[in-house]
Amino acid sequence: MSPINEILIRDVVAEVLNRLGQGTGSNGSAAPSAAPCDCENKAKPSGGSIRSSRHGVFEDANEACAAAHAGFLELKKKGVAARAKVVEIIKAMAEANAEAWGRIELEETKIGRLDHKIEKLKIIKLVPGVEWLHPDGRSGDHGITLEEYTPFGVVAAITPSTHSVPTLSGNIVNIIAAGNAVVFNPHPSAAKCAALAVRAYNQAIEREVGIENLVTIIERPTLDSFKAICSHEAVRLLCVTGGPAVVKAAMQTGKRAICAGPGNPPVLVDDTACMKRAAKAIIQGAAYDNNLLCIGEKEVFVLDSVADELMVEMEKNGAVRLNAAQLDRLTKEAFTFKEGHGGGCPEPVVNKALIGKDAAVLAKAAGINVPDKTELLFAETDKTHPFVKEEQMMPFVPIVRVKSVEEGIEASLVAEHNYKHTSIIHSHDVEHMTAMARALDTTLFIKNGPCMAGLGLGGEGYLSYSIATPTGEGVTNPRTFARVRRCVMVDNLRIY
Ligand code: NAD
Numbered sequence: 001m002s003p004i005n006e007i008l009i010r011d012v013v014a015e016v017l018n019r020l021g022q023g024t025g026s027n028g029s030a031a032p033s034a035a036p037c038d039c040e041n042k043a044k045p046s047g048g049s050i051r052s053s054r055h056g057v058f059e060d061a062n063e064a065c066a067a068a069h070a071g072f073l074e075l076k077k078k079g080v081a082a083r084a085k086v087v088e089i090i091k092a093m094a095e096a097n098a099e100a101w102g103r104i105e106l107e108e109t110k111i112g113r114l115d116h117k118i119e120k121l122k123i124i125k126l127v128p129g130v131e132w133l134h135p136d137g138r139s140g141d142h143g144i145t146l147e148e149y150t151p152f153g154v155v156a157a158i159t160p161s162t163h164s165v166p167t168l169s170g171n172i173v174n175i176i177a178a179g180n181a182v183v184f185n186p187h188p189s190a191a192k193c194a195a196l197a198v199r200a201y202n203q204a205i206e207r208e209v210g211i212e213n214l215v216t217i218i219e220r221p222t223l224d225s226f227k228a229i230c231s232h233e234a235v236r237l238l239c240v241t242g243g244p245a246v247v248k249a250a251m252q253t254g255k256r257a258i259c260a261g262p263g264n265p266p267v268l269v270d271d272t273a274c275m276k277r278a279a280k281a282i283i284q285g286a287a288y289d290n291n292l293l294c295i296g297e298k299e300v301f302v303l304d305s306v307a308d309e310l311m312v313e314m315e316k317n318g319a320v321r322l323n324a325a326q327l328d329r330l331t332k333e334a335f336t337f338k339e340g341h342g343g344g345c346p347e348p349v350v351n352k353a354l355i356g357k358d359a360a361v362l363a364k365a366a367g368i369n370v371p372d373k374t375e376l377l378f379a380e381t382d383k384t385h386p387f388v389k390e391e392q393m394m395p396f397v398p399i400v401r402v403k404s405v406e407e408g409i410e411a412s413l414v415a416e417h418n419y420k421h422t423s424i425i426h427s428h429d430v431e432h433m434t435a436m437a438r439a440l441d442t443t444l445f446i447k448n449g450p451c452m453a454g455l456g457l458g459g460e461g462y463l464s465y466s467i468a469t470p471t472g473e474g475v476t477n478p479r480t481f482a483r484v485r486r487c488v489m490v491d492n493l494r495i496y
Helices: 003-019 061-096 098-109 114-126 164-177 188-209 223-231 244-251 275-291 304-316 324-334 359-366 405-416 430-440 451-455
Strands: 136-140 143-151 154-158 181-185 215-218 235-241 256-260 266-269 299-303 335-338 347-350 377-380 396-402 422-426 444-447 482-490
Touching (some): 098 114, 164 181, 164 235, 235 244, 275 396, 275 422, 275 451, 304 396, 324 335
Parallel strands (some): 422 444
Antiparallel strands (some): 143 482
8 A cells, every 4th residue: 555545544544533532643643743744654642632633634625714714813812932833843844754755745746856855845944934024113203113024814825746745834834934824725646745744734733832724735626626715715815836827827816926937947058157067057956856846957058169068067977968869759758739829830738747757767768778867868959949948847958059148148038938937047257147137037047056056055045945936026935925014103202
């Protein structure tokens, strides 16, 4: 039996026993907050401290929203210390359960790499918490004024298949640090692992903070549950992380939406860059979790004069070059083509069966065998190739020769589709950097490093798995999920 089914059966048994008043929690219910959820082991007794039998996991969207609202009201009563405790619980549990939950997520979604699934959970500790909510105080001849960050209430969050539990965990930290409760409609193909984490998080929150259902989730999410959540009166704010369809759907709800939308990050390499460093960074970023990251390097434009050197360095660092025939075979496997608008050119559509698969699987599709440990494939293409135009989310990068930095910037702009998400340059020429930054105007712009440097991993900054691109909030943090409220006291209040 798979770990997921085993856990679901254990949870059903635990729930029945709970309802019969026998006080047996499901996985991890008696463990301390920082301990693994114990999902590989048998159920443990709860010690009778957990009152809820749902632990945040709901069939019905309206019930999930109402329960989250009740959780929000409880959190409000308990103050900032309770929020800080919840943040501490989530960070500790994400780290302690990273191995088990990473494995379970990979088993359910079948996309990405186990080592990176685990790492993405271990680094939840880098997501900022309540310490980010500094009030702004002013005083003057007319009195004192305090601007403070205050919660919205219930936030609805939509999570992607590419990083289900990491996005969920990071969103919980940000959203609860700001004093809200959260209801999730996860991706249907990554919903079991998300529900498993929500159940474990709630058990710990209930036990240690005494609030039920601060985080709720729809067990079997659908478009209807999305609509029901978005139209529920308790839901004041949406946070969607995903591709173009969900961004469009969120913006049509009439609720305020923070949208972490799609990307197709271009990389430009000029002749002032260190080719060795650029090659290593491109491999590190594009191979990460088999290129599932929205910030991941998706296509490379390189000055003709240094293109050969860059590709040699990529080979030296373990990437495998495909020849034209192999590229052709891979392209036919990786894309289907649908009729263009008004009978225009056929448009490529990514074959979902290859998304997030290992480089060795892609190589097989290209007609060659490569060692299993191969992280990335690459090949030379032109700038109109489907692998350049589409957000392929596969460990393959197209390399395009350009004659000038201007041509590279222009091609990067076209490839980025004006998502304003992420772009990367390898250069030691500040004017080239500035020209690209101005032209692409992306939310993340990384110089001389892999994409993850943009999220505080090897670069300065902090982590979030939701980078709000079309709506402009940037790398989300607790302040993103708070209202700003001004309290004013007039006259005679200063003591000097
Ligand atoms: P997806 O768009 O297929 O799904 C994302 C979420 O939206 C899922 O929960 C899905 O069920 C939901 N959804 C999709 N269409 C919907 C609709 N019409 N109405 C309501 N809900 C809908 O994306 P995915 O494959 O899970 O994730 C990959 C995509 O997400 C990529 O485009 C990637 O760039 C993007 N992404 C962006 C960020 C960011 O921070 N900007 C982070 C991760 C992923």
